[in-house]
Amino acid sequence: MTTSNQINKPAPRKSSLKIVAVSAIAMTTALMSFASVTAQVHAPVKRVDGPAVTVPELLGEPKGSDIALALEASIVDDQIDETFGNKVSPGAKSAARQAYAQGVFAPLWTRKAAERLMQANPTCKENGLDSGYTDAQLREAIDNRFSGTAEQRALADLRLTETWLVLASKMSGGLSDEGGMVSSTDDRPTRSDLIVALSKASQTDPIKSMEEYASMAPQYGELKTALKRYRQHADNGGWMRIREGDEMLEPGMDDPRVPALRKRLAAEGYIDPTPFRWLFASLRIDLVEEPTVYGEMLAQQVKSFQAAYGLEQDGVLGPATMAALNESVESKIDRIERAMDYWRENANPGERYIWVNIPSYRAEAWTGDRRDVSMKTIVGKSRTPSNAFSDEIEYIVVNPKWFLPVSLFKRQKLHKLQNDPGYAARNKYDIYDRSTGAKVDPYTIDWSEPGVANQIQMVQSAGPHNALGQLKIIFPNKHSIYLHDTPDHSLFDLDVRALSSGCIRLDDPVAMANWLTDGDTSVSTTVFNATLASGERERFYLDQHVNVHLTYLPAVVSPEGQVEFPADIYQEFKKPTLAQETYPDNSEPIEDNERYVDMNDNNGPRTKVLH
Structure with a gap:
């Protein structure tokens, strides 16, 4: 955003000398009234390049308008607090006062910019937001800005300013009391930045200026695209629910619910209604599948659906898969919007960062908008969950020892030592006295003594047997959570991987x-x-600390571009709603282009069935 340190003189107003003198005094009073506030701002107040728009005709004002006097009176008398109410933070109100004062209390909003605000609701909807204003309310404020008495036009100008500040706050995840955008990083805009943004928005394009505060995280943009697609699903009627049966539906079964399953998957795009149509047409082959048989091709499509939900990919329609299939399109839209809320509140994850979405069982390393690394993860069990938080990676330990936390020792190891003290040596554990640091023979300890877990430290030596594997990546935190290797890599072959102690x-x-x-x-x-x-064993300290974000988001976009709705392994998501209507059981004829017949067989046409 280009700014200038040179303060430009506004065009002279067509008013008496007496009015000009009063205005100057009032302006000085107004500036002094918030001098103590602006003194706290480190950056100097910035100005928009070029002269302030104060010519009445350019603002859509009739000649001889007294709107500036009305605005001046409102701001000097602090009526802006009453006008804005609690919709706008104190810091943002201060920025608005300064924006008006810098323009010598001329109205901020041009007719062209005000009219652009009618796009506020569609833009907010695209970003998963509710603007808080109806189209009728926006229309009324815009019309009042350019009609009625000077006082009415002044009030309408303030209303438009309030509206834009509210919209900018929603888009950015909030405005701080200092008037800057709330962010998880330190480089948040100062109040002077907000003054510039407000001045630019009110004179050019408020919608574009508002969207500049949207999250730059790649996931936000991908979720925004996904939201548009799922709204289209909703506009097309969404999908129905599959009837619960007496038994789980497994590949190879003949079941009257299979047509409903096929329709449900097709409605969300998991089935192409005419797969490879061009290929089969060139071979004079038509595609068909028996209507009620749960064939192998359909099972593969169910497995793709299960993968997007973080479920076991067995193709079996058990309770969890059935519940996922029956979740309504409106519920999925809500999931996407809540995920976008997270990225708004954490708009700048950092130039380089590691992101782990816990229920997705995946970790990614990013540089800007480029995904550099992506891999599977194992996360905490439901009784020992992985916490969601952000921190900074400070160092890496290679060939680490494992110092067991007291809580984990009590939960997993104490009963084993009570039954067999030799467990320690067989699994490469050493026992130390916490008070002296001396190594202790596990056979000399009374493991049934109350409080023994707090008196000893159990340490596993480095090596291929170590539970932490070859290395651990440390970001010191109160949860004692870090990223690490494991000696049992076969566990990554599982689809559901909530298996760790946190x-x-x-x-x-x-x-x-x-x-x-x-x-x-x-x-x-x-x-x-x-x-x-x-x-x-060695520690490597990083000069450039890297942000790490552990999240628990209900919707993500995978590296392959697939929208995923992870299973709620810790029961933290809002309970999903189910589709209201149920697909009827039927055996409706399959379309001709779903039938295939081998026309090249020497014995004549022969119908085949895909399983």
Whole structure:
């Protein structure tokens, strides 16, 4: 945004000398009234390039208008608080006062800019937002801005300013009390930035200026596209519910619900109604599947659906898969909107960051809008969940020892040592006295003694047996959660991977660690990998701390572009709503283009069935 430090003189008003003198005094009073507030702003107040728009004709004002006097009176008498109410933060109100004062209390809104506000509701809807204003309310404020008495036009100008500030607040995830956009990062706009943005919006394009505050996170843009698609599904009637049966539906079964299953998957795009039509047409083949047989092709499409829901990909329509299929399109739209809310509130995840969506079982490393690394994860069990929070990665430990937390020791190890103290040595654990640091023979400890778990420290030595694997990536936090390797990589072959005690296990931790070291000037990736191979225990501290975001989002877009609605493994999502109507059981004839007949068989046409 281009600014100028030169304060431009407004065009002279057509008013008496007496009015000009009073205006100057009032302006000085107004500026002094918030001097204590502006003194807290570190950046100097910025001005929009070019002269302020104060010529009445350019603002849509009749000649000789006294709207500036009415605005001046409202602002100097602090009526702006009453006009804006609690819809706008104190800092944003202060920015509005300064914007008006800088223009010598001329109205901010031109007719062209005001008319653009009629696009507020469609734009908000595209971003999963409710503007809070009806079209009728917007129309009334715009019309009042250019008709009626000077006082009415002044009030309408303030209303338009209030409207834009509210819209900008919603789009950005909130305005702070200092008038800047709320953000998870430190480079939030200052109040002076908001003054410039308001001045620009009110004189050019308020919708474009509002959208500039939308999240720049790639997921936000992809979810916005997904929202448009699912709204189209809703406009087309969405889908119905599949009837619950007496037994689970498995591949190979003949069941009257199969036509309903096929329709349900097609409604969301999991089935192409005419797959490979051009190929079969060229071979003089038509495609068909027996109406009520749950064939293999349909089962593969169900598995794709299960993958998008974080369910076991077995093709079986059990309770979890059936519930996912029967979730309404409106419920999925709500999921997407709530995920977009997160990215609005965390609009700038950082130039380089690692993102883990816990219920998606996936970790990704990003540089700007480029996804550099993506891999499977294992996350906490429902009774030991992984927490959602953001932090900064500070260092990496290679060939780590594992210092068991007291809570985990009590839960998983104490009863084993009570039954067999030799468990420690067989699994490469050492026992230490917490008070002296001395190593202790596990056979000399009374493991049934109350409080023994708080008196000892159990440590697993480094090596291929270690529960943390080859390395751990540390971002110190109160939850004692970090990213780490695991010796049991076969667990990544499972579809449902809520298996850990809270930390995040990575399928390819070396790739993630190398991404971190490649981007850090103080760590050599070559030295890092050599140390890793040597078996020596070492810490590598990063000069450039990298943001890490552990999230629990109800909707994401996968690296393949698939919209996913992860299963609620910790029961934290809003309970989904189900489709209202139920598909009827039927055996309606399949369309001709779904039938295939082999016309090249020497014995004549022969109908085949796909399973």
